[in-house]
Amino acid sequence: MEQRTRVILHSDLNNFFASVEIARNPELKGKPLIVCGDPKERHGIVLAKNEEAKKYGIKTAETVYSALKKCPHVQMVASHYHDYKRYSDLVRAIYERFTEKIEECSIDECALDVTESVALFGSGEEIAQKIRSAVKDELGLTVSVGVSFNKVFAKLASELKKPDAVTVISKENYKVKVYPLPVSYLWLVGGKTEEALHKLGIRTIGDLAETDASVLTKVLGKRGRQVRVYARGEDEEEVHWQKTKEDMKSIGNSLTLPKDVTDREEAKRWLYALSESVAARQRAANVGRANTVHLVVRNAQLQFSGWQTKVPPTALCGDIAKAAYELFCAHCPTGTRVRLLGVSVSGFDYHVEQLTLDNVIDEAAGEISYEKKERVENAVAKIREKYGYATMQRGVVLGDERTDGLDIRGKKEEIISETQLRGKEE
Template sequence: MADRIILHSDLNCFYASVEVNENPKLRDQAIAVCGSTEERHGIVLTASYPAKRRGVKTGMANWQALRACPGLICVPPHYDLYVKYSRLVRNIYLRYTDKMEPYGMDECWLDVSGSRQLHGDGTAIAEEIRKAVRDELGLTVSIGVSFNKIFAKLGSDMKKPDAVTTLPRDDWKGRIWPLPVSELLYVGPATTRKLMSRNILTIGDLAKTPPELLHDWFGKNGIVLWRFANGEDNSRVMQNDYEAPIKSVGHGITCSCDLRDNESVWRVMLELSQDIGHRLRVYGLAAMGVRLAVRSNDLSGSQYQTQLSYPSQSPMEIAQAARTLFLTRYSWNMPVRSLTVTGINLVPSDQPTQLDMFGDEQRRMRRQKLEDCVDEIRNRFGKRAIFSAALMGELNMPDDGRHEVTMPGMMYS
């Protein structure tokens, strides 16, 4: 049986490349797409290659980047453009396969095994895609080609920008095993430190470590990493229209200034909950619980959660549960920097529920009808067409579209 042909496509310096596309005067300049210092997001989101060569790195504070690269051009992010270009690139991928699994906005796995008769082997397909993205959209992409998802992703990181790297089954150990263990997907900084403390420095070292030891150190994740290092990843590339089961629905924000009183916190919670209630309705789900994450301005964080009496899609009920958690659990030792509200323990919204003989079910149903109506109005005319009076005025919440950006999550198996 022939090996699968898996591609991992990674758009180079994505945000910066889009900005250059939209403003050609920036071409060949040292630029960085930076969050707003005033709105508490003053870090480098991505940098162009000229800036990277002068020491600018993703995650740097703006002032650090300017110190490393005097004359650096700082550009604010335009998330609507990034979403647009991401969709255009994926339309190119779909010419070759419908097995396309996004990993964030700028990365995708593609299973092109069924396309070899039409377009040739994996390297030929990758070259076609690379040229199409460059010629049609003005962006560059690095593509890894291999027989599984893990090695395809490793390949896309090996040569940048605008390149194709192939790691076939008969040649992967000599090229992959010498790599630092931190290059392997899901080996983050904490895991790297633990492995290095046991003298496991390379992917090859990890592959040769007895799996039972890795299980003792890291649980089942240790076995997963061992299989990855030994080329035994058999996870599928999911269909383009695949939707993973929804386990929670949340919304969080880093506020544009510290929140210093309960009223300011309540208004942010209520605004966040509007989005949660809407998405629960779209998904046909209801929350049986609420989780609240609070981060203080010293960057320390805490999480609290509670159960609801009824499955709920109500923004008000979700926000009130979050407020109760905050008032009873947060000590106000420090001002609040960011909040995340999440509906958890989800159930189908049409699932029958046991009524509470001491509750006012009629009042609750009236509120539900009202909120259904409000959600419909917001759907048709925009989220500011109708809203609670408590949400009038400045909420200290940035509204630049960053919530539309999909960050990398977990690879589907």
């Protein structure tokens, strides 16, 4: 069966900070302008500039002093971050007229999946044009929108023409439009990757697409295979949208044990089983990593106790379980009869992981990177989804036949609310 072609937009606000400053104060329009932390501080840094300032060769991140040398009459304004956030939200509200599947890549860039919206609002290109004109008419800002059948090409398209433009890269035209471009135009290709590709004689995206995968893997590892996939228009990454992520403050699971537990090792196995379901849900919810682990214990006298601890940001079962077990050991004296255990995480960073060269280097150095552990846990979750929970068990869980093969994901005999938990914290 042929898969449906996705329709992805990548929308990038042009000279965003400077444009908001002009929207706030139209008198600034048409003149070279830079945004800086403190305009009186000549050693301050240029945070943003408009098209007119660009013509003088002014660059982001250079000093105000050097910008003034290039253009003595450049207008300088202090940054107003709250206004940038406010405008960013207003732009998002425009996107939401067309789809709820919006991924915020940064304050001025979003990826939108409008595959389902085409029947209602017209083709991807038509939707992009509607967004472009609404942002301009209603907010006085301009946007460059790329339209394509995957995220990588949509982003690339958004960069091809700006400001105030729509560019389409389709399955019909990508070989003509994309293949002649330098490899550095491709997402994740910069610096060292570009250098390595040049050494192989690969200069254009087309060269990269037509190079044997094994050649690339030899020189660049997994990253080589990845950039080849991008070049060939085979990127399948989804737009990571999360409608209610702002509401998701914590994710947890708790369980009344089949019998009271007094043995620490046994409690540890249950904590691993609980943490596994928590970590899997956390990753599925795309909320990023958590910086706090909570433990709830109910004893044989039915008294609740709860504790929490800060952890290095994580979405891994191993990290969560370890922190929960440490809390358990610190607060539950040996011999405590435990009837219920609950594990939850909070303090999400909503950070979406990207594959970076650092991961590859870590692995080359023989370290198991966070990303690798995460991939392993994701793979396990997928196998379980397909073949049942009992097919794969952690060593620590396998030690006890009472937890072996027991699916605790759906069991929530005791659901502990966050407020209840807070109320019981020491």
